[in-house]
Amino acid sequence: MNIFDKIEDMRGAIQAAQIETADQLEQFRIKYIGSKGEIKTLFKQIKEVPNERKREFGQLVNALKQSAETRFQSLKDSLETVAESKVEVPDLSLPISDERLGSRHPISIVRDQMVDIFKRIGFVTVEGPEIENDWFNFTALNTPADHPARDMQDTFYISKKEDPAMLLRTHTSAAQARIMQTQKPPIRIIVPGRVFRNETISARAHCQFHQVEGLYIAENVSFADLKQTLLYFAREMYGEKSRIQLRPSYFPFTEPSAEMDVSCFICDSKGCAVCKHTGWVEILGCGMVDPAVLEACGIDSEKYTGFAFGIGIERTAMLKYKVNDLRLFFENDVRFLKQFQSVV
């Protein structure tokens, strides 16, 4: 074949070349443009061309080289475009599916609501440790080792070898003494948190549950202040028309002590299963801080007085959401959990 025909053939082949993969593109490059490629070989063949046509030959081969490079670039570009279009770009304007959205745990919802209610009247939220020692959980709260009131709360001890013994706190009241030791009155705090008791698990009892503790210590704090604070809480939590009643009770760390009932917000005090047809639902324990507790924590009980209260969060959530089995709060069954306020 005449060498000029060969150039013509090659030009056709270059224009017609199709590639689908990066490998094929590379083959194309090696074949035509590479340093050992066909065009390079053509250049070397100039020796065989008669002198009068050498110039023409040179121009043709140069043009061929140019067209091979252009073709290479365009094949490369189209290969990249194809690769890009294969990456699935999600349509960002589509509304997101809400299927996997979580929901807030009912205990968290109620806890935050309580924290918020007390925050509005100046109570600061603090935390105490779940692993506590005997002194903070009992002794400082006027409940020494042989006190019969220790039987009110069946305790999980972690280690009795140490002194004081280590345990899982049985109530958030344990944080009271910690705060009184480190802060000077006026003290106005709430302590939300988890507590533990060695109870047989049933629909009404569990070995873990949550409380919100409240403590207010200042000069001239009276029982009337306690009552007014709790009335405010009841109205915010259960509705404006709520009424409260305080029944005398006993806690070692308060004197006098009381339990508080709120008028049944389910039946409007007409009588229902929740209030056991009494029109009242018990929601918390409270009282005036016993002077012995203040003294144990280094607070002058002649100068200062205070009140305290402890609210069960599960109990409140059970009433609010009409849940009749306490265990549901701890089983993490999604069918139960997803019924509550979703996280948005």
Ligand code: DAH
């Ligand atoms: N700690 C008590 C309990 O777990 C509840 C309680 C009662 C807390 C009276 C208080 C209080 O602060 O004054 O049963």
